[in-house]
Amino acid sequence: MSRLRLFAAVQPGFEKVLEQELWQLGINQKVEVQAGGVAFDGMLKHLYRANLWSRVASRILVRAEPFFANTFSELVKRASQVPWEEYLILNTPVDIRVTCRKSRLYHSDAVAQRIATAIGERMGFPPLVVSGESKGPVQPQQIIVRLVRDKCQISIDSSGTHLHKRGYRQRTGKAPLRETLAAGLLMEMGYDGSQAFVDPLCGSGTFPIEAALIAENRAPGRQRTYQFMHWPTFDLTEWQAQLDKADAGVKPATVNISGFDRDKGTIETATANANEAGVTVTFSQASLSAVLVRNSTGILLSNLPYGKRIGGNSPRDLRDLYATFGYALETEFAGWQYGFLAGSHDLANATRQTLKRRTVENGGIKTIFCTKK
Ligand SMILES: C[S@@+](CC[C@H](N)C(=O)[O-])C[C@H]1O[C@@H](n2cnc3c(N)ncnc32)[C@H](O)[C@@H]1O
Structure with missing residues (x-):
């Protein structure tokens, strides 16, 4: 060819x-x-x-x-x-x-x-x-x-199944992010694997797992197959050489990568997904107000509930959650760079932070991607 x-x-x-x-x-x-x-x-x-x-x-x-x-x-x-x-x-x-x-x-x-x-x-x-x-x-x-x-x-x-399906996510939480969107937001924030990472509302663990794939230099598509493998021109020798090179380049992360969620079952799902991906992430069950981290700097990225896909949160509960999140940014995460997806400008305002904002679609829902201004 x-x-x-x-x-x-x-x-x-x-x-x-x-x-x-x-x-x-x-x-x-x-x-x-x-x-x-x-x-x-x-x-x-x-x-x-x-x-x-x-x-x-x-x-x-x-x-x-x-x-x-x-x-x-x-x-x-x-x-x-x-x-x-x-x-x-x-x-x-x-x-x-x-x-x-x-x-x-x-x-x-x-x-x-x-x-x-x-x-x-x-x-x-x-x-x-x-x-x-x-x-x-x-x-x-x-x-x-x-x-x-x-x-x-x-x-x-040439891909077949879309590339966000890396193959590691066997189970999902309540409102999972596409892996490609999670990675895109991490990359937009300049995450290169040399910074500590935390998601305090991690759900099925997509952000921490994608961060760990970067930090461990793992090829995101290592576990899956592709349409091009069925082509008559498929070059198995070249493909195997690329896989061998990718495997040889995997290294342990040198930073803490962690995820928290208040829901026990969700943390079990996130842990199973990280195991499936072969990455090391520390997942812990904790409510947002009780999250404690070891590092004084790093990158925090989170997908907050929007009140659209997951039921059970009254508008007032949601505003309280965003306010608690804002407080955590000022206290536990004072030295951290942060970004989060919010369900609306009103909810983003409830964090009481000065924010840079842009619209990002997540699974057909318009969300606001907010970073520190
Ligand atoms: C939108 S989901 C996160 C989805 C995640 N990014 C993923 O890819 O699966 C929000 C998560 O926040 C958790 N959560 C909601 N309120 C919380 C609180 N007060 N403390 C800790 N976790 C909370 C929920 O259990 C849920 O898993």
Whole structure:
């Protein structure tokens, strides 16, 4: 396989963090920040590296050469020039996702059908077209087609299951954060594994586990499999070399990484998840007002209840909780750098801190990401 045009997709708002991460991974050819991700050039080894090591990307796509098509025959002709044989074998089902905007070809089902025709023409047999994830052992190859103003961009997904599914979270708490969002916020705060870390309301432990993965230099995707492993071009020797290198680079953290929650079952879940991830995190059951830490500095990051997904908190209870959190920031965590996700500006105000704020979406809910001003 020759040089590829690749695209790492990311939650909007984290494109710059992703760009910086890719540079640190040695991905530096034709890097271009775009809405919702970062485009770059690379070989298969870069594709593997981005999948294995990106903490913040949601998936990595291979982009075919874009082309113009305003008739179905042009679409089939151009789409059959994509080297499908590099991604598909005889029995790979394909899941073709199409969006059309401001284009002559506007009927997405008809476009999907013609893409299947083009694959059939190129491969010599018609592909099995499916929709959504399969329950069987072979996941469909997702193909993403975007037609905007008659310009067609075909992308081939290399990740399979989205990258936030690292494989360590067997159980979740009441309102878990996506691992990629947790890592993105950690990176935005400059967490590099050399600082102590605490989440005083840690739930299933996503923030401390992601912090520990950074501090122990563990590849976030080490435990999972990827769609590219099913490609005829899969280079097992290169992949194994990357895994061996990742394993050899793991080191113990030199700082305390801890999580607290008042709920006993939640702490058990967080501990099980950390064990599954292979990281060392100290989890303790404690209510926020009783949390004590050993370090006088470090990074605190927390996802406070919003009063939307988890029931049981009256608005007044929630405001009290945010006020207690604000008090903890001024006392136990006085020397710490901090950030937290709040359910609303009102709740953030209840901490009585001077805050820098930006909106961050978490699982479809608009939250306010607050840091010290
Ligand atoms: C939004 S969840 C955190 C989710 C977490 N970031 C995750 O990924 O699973 C908030 C957590 O705060 C805990 N909590 C609520 N009030 C608390 C208090 N006063 N003291 C300690 N923990 C509290 C809840 O038990 C819950 O697990």
